[in-house]
Amino acid sequence: MSGATRARQAQVLLIGGGINGTGIARDLALRGVSVLLVERREIGSGTSWASSGMIHGGLRYLQQDPEVTHHSCLDSGAIQRIAPHLVFRIPFLMPIFADDPIGPELVEVGLEMYDAYQPLKNGRPHTRLTPAQALELEPALSDRLECAFTLDEWGVDAARLCVANALDATGHGARVLTHTEALAPLLSGTGEVVGATVRDTLTGERFDVHADLTLNAAGPWVPQVAEMMGESVIQRPGKGIHLVFERRVSNLAIYAKGVDGRDMFTFPHEQNSMAGTTDDDYYGDLDRIDTTEDEVAYVLQAMERSIPTIRHHRITHTIQGVRPTMYGFGSYEDELSRDYAIIDHGREGQAQGLFTITGGKLAAYRLMAEDAADQLCARLGNREPCRTAELPLPGGEEEADVGALATRHAIGLPAALRLAFRHGSRADEVLAGADPELRPAKLVCACEPVLDTELRHVARTEGLRKLSDCQLRVRLGVGACQGSGCGASAAGVLAEELGWDAERTIHELAELAALRWRAVAPVLEGAQVTAMEVHRSVHFGMIGMSGDLP
Amino acid sequence: MTGRALVVGGGLAGCAAALELARAGHPVRLLAAGPGATAMTGGSLDVAAASPGVPHLPWRDPLRGTALATDGRLGFLLSGASLHPYTRLHGAGGRDELVAAARDAVDRLRSWLAPSQLGVEGDLGTNRLLPTAQGTLRITDHALSGPAEADLTGSSRVLIAEAPGVEGWDARGCARTLIHEIEALGLGPLPVEVVALRRPLSRGAQTAARVAARLDGPDGDRILTEALHGIGTAGEVVLLPQVVGLRRTRERLRGLATGGRRVGEVIAFPPHALAGYRLQCALDAALAAAEVEVIRARAGQVRVDGERYRVDPAAGQSFPVQEADALVLATGRFVGGGLVAGPEGVREPLLGLPLSDPEGRRVDGIPAHRSVRKGYGNPQPLYSAGVMVDEELRPVAAPGRGLWAAGEWIGGFDPARERTGLGTALITGVAAGRRAAAHLDAGAP
Amino acid sequence: MRGYRGIFHEFTHTGSWRALALQLRTGIVHVARQLAGRRDDGDPLARFFDNYGPDGVRPASPVDRMLRLDAQACLVCGLCSVACAAAGGEPRLDPRDAVVAASRLHIEWRRLGLEGTAGSACAGCAACDAACPQGIPIHEVQEALAAGPGKG
Structure with a gap:
């Protein structure tokens, strides 16, 4: 690139x-x-980065036009075929409460309609659970529920x-x-x-x-x-925020309703869980979107209705973005197309x-x-047909053998798993630059994890240009430590690959730290306060960054 | 009959207080919940490090921050940041009294760590130039064995050892930044080179701790000697990551300092730092030698009954309620649990004391996210706040006359930006311990 | 009839004749089946686990939930890994990496049948537990990683 x-x-x-x-x-x-x-x-x-990262089949379109659902499911199936390494199944649990406006029988009719389309996207038919069964499946669920349903969608690293x-x-x-x-x-x-x-x-x-x-x-x-x-x-434009949890709250996505009746979810996303999202008209600066306190409160209030203990889970940071929604006048944000x-x-x-x-x-x-x-x-005047649904994306050619990858390159299983997720069948190629004896692949980031060899590969072959871009490419710095443990090491690796001088290297690190602070500050609570104390002592105390950051 | 002394907090501040109380002949108990900020330290021990956080301090000025010796910087600390815990210590003697107290405290620390072969090098009159793993230079006064030996002052060449399997270590990256730092600070000419070790320190990729543990094994000394064979001559400094053993680091590095070369470790940070672990182990050994009774559990609540304090166990902990006539609290900030950011806002869990930042802004009872400012580099009330103390190091608003505060638990400064965390822990720990001892000597209660 | 609350809202929000036809067809079958008594497709929870077993989804055990809440306090400070090395421990997975992986990657390990290959060499000396500033029961995390489904 x-x-x-x-x-x-x-x-x-x-x-x-x-x-x-x-x-x-x-x-x-x-x-x-x-x-x-x-x-x-x-x-x-x-x-793209700020989205929920879901390749859903369009359950909500069934009420408008079942054809849209049909096409959505077909295409969800196609994306799974071309990028199997980047997708993960997300089983959904939908609790129904007595004060929900739509009764369970009607919900089930909707899910029965959806079941017919699920095979198109390798989905599973819904199940209907009694409160006891739902609580056995997910004990964190509120016991006020009337009944619960399960269905599934697919997540993707967008x-x-x-x-x-x-x-x-x-x-x-x-x-x-x-x-x-x-x-x-x-x-x-x-x-x-x-x-x-x-x-x-x-x-x-x-x-x-x-x-x-x-x-x-x-x-x-x-x-x-x-x-x-x-x-x-x-x-x-509609602004949407997500809260990102330190790890998975559950392996299931759990439906929740906002105080205004909007559907939201707490859902597993890769190694973490996220909760969201909001949808509000946005008139601010597109290049500086910040999460506000009331957005966080709105999401947590909704989540609490389904998962009463949600506030016990550590939130590391938020992501926020703006949807490029088509213009419509006189309707609520959520009803816009x-x-x-x-x-x-x-x-x-x-x-x-x-x-x-x-x-x-x-x-x-x-x-x-x-x-x-x-x-x-x-x-x-080009008459070539579209081939994007048939040809695999890079890495999607075949499934990587994670166990073999770990053994062959003497890397930890967690690192091998994530490498195979990001690079699919090309994971082996990524590690080709390492030599288990002379230049072993080393962990740079323990949270994700990320290896130095992967960073070199990404810098050499993917056109990576900035340290902060590693947040997206390899999810560096978005875990528990928010980059205090990995940022400096990663900056060193990229400096060598991209020929940065020392000043640029430190600038890149300071920029990453400043971005992470912006993402963390709106939700800074609990153990994350402690983690950021360490974060600051690494940057200011040990590395010696000065107060004037970008 | 002597009264009972209790210290809560097992980091440098708490240990210093307990050891001073023990030296004064008082039986001491210490409650330690687990490792805290002391155990995460990178290897410098800053009494008055060059810091951009203090007004008027020459950091990277034309004289490049090295202009002031650290005792001079203490003067700046006293004049610029009026709520720094140091300002509570200088009494009528002003700066000179503080300098004397600091020198004395460092001497005490040396005596505690010496049996563990862990040194504290440096003095308040000189700057030391300590490279970090990242290649930046920390200008400070004191350092622990390992990084202390890597002081670049007066060296003729820096040789950075490649150790390809050691996690968190990139010799070439370190060299690149170090060259830039030397130039920017006007320290040149001081050539920097990357050298390959004669034999690898690890097989495959390893954490620094695992490599260090291996070098603690029977053939560790031989591996190190062979690895460094023929590298560096007189006046040169060889830099290694923090891998030179979990124990006996000073002895090893002295053994490797042959032919006039020096071998030292870079300052490292979590999760690659061992300096804090070594310090904590040496302090624990000193507590044992001084017969301080250590209870490894977390304190819950402190109650006061007349002049006597009672410390309950925290939820889920079991130890008998501890009674004390003199109580030193050194529980740290968020790391360590001295401050807690909970759903009901930030609070001080033992006594529910008020917490304020250097400008007197209260942060207790307020959700943590409301006490932070946009901009990572800005002063952050949340991370500058702690318990306020009087000239005697007694927490303001705390009940009774037998209670002292020590370490970062004391508010009014930002340890990360001012870089005086361990210095504050040491000096206030010693002072609090002595005051508690004097209180007991005077026949309290 | 509580089960059918909101039916008026649903019909008025139906966007096309095609959607309406599908709703009516599915709805009539649904009502007929309800009137004929409960369906005969067995225990829905068993069906759920049949469906999602290959994805590594298992019921969350109390141990799993406790560890998840404990492990999330991790600062990635590495003190556990220093203590482990000092104690001469040689687990296949460094305690730091085990804590990081807990609840994040368990499901993937199950999906790929790799459970039990990670923590089995941990001797359980618990040196890591004493070293954790956040009080995480790290060796229990190691044991949970080594254990099969139902335990972790």
Whole structure:
């Protein structure tokens, strides 16, 4: 994903490296279209990273249009096939309480409808449990329940899914430039958009990218990018936060209702549990979204109704983001459509050559990408079919043998498990740089865990450019210690790989620490207060950071 | 008949108080819940480290922070941060009295640690330049054996040993930053090189602790000698990660200091640090030698009955209620459990004492997240707050006349940013112990 | 009829004829089955575990829940691993890594049939427990990792 100074000509310029941008880049690249993608920050660092990370089948769409559920389930199945290493099954437990507005029989009718679609996504049929059975399954559940149901969905590492799409795109000739922002449109003599002037935000280098077509896939930044291009796209951005627990609260996701009746969940996500999410109109700075005290209280209040002991569980930090929701007037946030639109600005009599994709959801990313790529290919005269549902993403070729991986490379089982999760069948390749005798793979981060060899691999082959980007790429620094144990070691490894001088290295570390503080501060309680005391003593006391941080 | 003395807290502050009480001839009991901040220390023992947290302190100024010897920095601490625990100690004698108290306390510490072969090197008149595992330089006054031997002052060349299997250690990364630090601090010319050891210290990837434990084995000395054979000559310093044994570190490093070279360890941090473990072990040994009775359990609540204190066990702990005529509390901040961030807000669990930061802002009874500021580098009330004490180190608002505070439990400073955590623990621990002893000598109750 | 509360709300919020048709069809079958008495598909909990056993999902035992709440206090300070090394312990999984993995990776180990391969070499000397500033019963975590389903 490097090569910033090479060819700056492409058939399609994509602006935005979230799940939309990377998904479309892959789709186009597989059809032989030359693509250049610019991402202003890090792959998947916006809405994708802040999402619940679920590839759900669309239970809630059954009431609107069963066809949507059908397609969602089909595509959930497809994503499992192409990226089996990045997905994990999440069994859901849905307690029904006497004061719930919808009775259990009606809920069960809904689940019976959903059961018919579950096989499409390798899901399991629902079960109906008595209170005693539900409590046997999950003793933390409130004993006020009337009955409970189980169903299942799939979770995914959304940031890694974006990276996998980007990697496959580059493997098929695309160029992906991170930390590169689009500054201004390139216009032809007749006013057509023929690319953009972009700037590498780390080096300051500016250059022009000439492209036949330009697609704005900047998620919640779509209106800003559109404005920069001289166009107007309107969204109704919805902020959502998640609380992230130190480890798993349960291996089941548990439904909870907010005081306003909204459905939320506490759900296992990779090694942790998360709780959320909220949905509120957002008018603030998209580049500085902070979680507020009342959002935290709202989520915890909801969770407490289903899991009375939820406040005993340690919350390490929050993640927050903004959905690029389509504009709608006069409705509540939650009722707004998660649908998407592809706008051909030329067809609307405005900028020729400019397209925008807006709206959408993670679970449907592949279908949306296919739709967008179809439209772009039609314009380019490319007749290749979409192959993204059949060809595996990098690492999804076959299942890695975790036990063998651990033995062969003399690494711990936890490290092998997580490596296989992130890199799938390529985990062996990742460890090729290590030598059990001379240069053994060493733990850098104990929480996740992350090995130094993996960081080197990611820096060399995935175009990693910043220490803070490791939060997304390998989940470094998002565990119990929030980077106090691993940040400095990781910075050292990356400095060597990326040629950072000492000043840059310390700056990268300080930046990571500052970001982690922002994520932790709104929920700082209990054992996390103690962990952050150690965190501060490592940074200020031992390493000797000074008070002026970025 | 002598009264009963009780110390709560088994870190440096609590141990210092208990050992001073024992030296004065009083039978002492010590309640220790488990390791705390002392056991996590990285290897420096800062009485007055160069710190950006103190106003006017020359940190990275044109003289690059080395301009002031540490006794001078103590003066800055006294003038700049009015609520620092040190300001409670200088009495009428001002800075000189504090310097004398600090020198005396360090001497006491040396005598406690000596039987365990753990040294405290340095003095208040000189800066020591101690490299960290990250390659930054800590400018401070005292250090424990291991990092103490890595002082770069006066060395002609720095050789950083590669140890590819040791977790948390990256010789090349350390070298890169160290070169930059030496240049930025104007310490040059001081060449820095990475060297390969003649034989590996570990097989495969290992934590520093496991490598150190292996080097404590029968052939550990031979492995170290062979590994360092021919590396470094007179005036040169060889840097290792913290792996030179869990015990006998000073002896080993002295044995390796042949031909005028020095061999030392970098300052490391959790989970790669051993310095704190060594310190805690040596303190525990000193307690045993002084016949301090140690109860390994967590204290619950302190009640006062006239002039006598009663300490209950915490929930889930079992020991008989402890009675004391003189009580020293040295339970630390959040690490250690001296402060607790719970659902009802931050609180001091033993007596429910008020907690405030250097500006007098109360943090007790307030949820922790409301006592923090945006911006990691900003002063944080939550991490500067603790119990307020009077000139006698008695907690303000605590009942009775036989109660003293020691260590980071005392508020009014931020140990991380001011870097005086262990120094405060030592000096206030010794002072509190002596005051408690004097109280008992005077015939209390 | 409490079981059918909200039916009016549900119908008014149905978005298409196709959805309505599916709801009515499924609903009628559901009501008919309810009237004919409970269904005959056995113990639902047993079915749940049949369904999710291959994913490593097991009922949470009291030990599992206790350890989860204890282990979450971990500071990753590494003092347990120093104490373990000092005591001459040689567990396959460092105590620090065991505490970190507790409840995070158990399900994965079960899914892949790797349980029992991690903590079995821990001698149970409990030196780690005494070294933990947070009071985590670390050697119990090791034992739970080594134990099979039902115990951990």
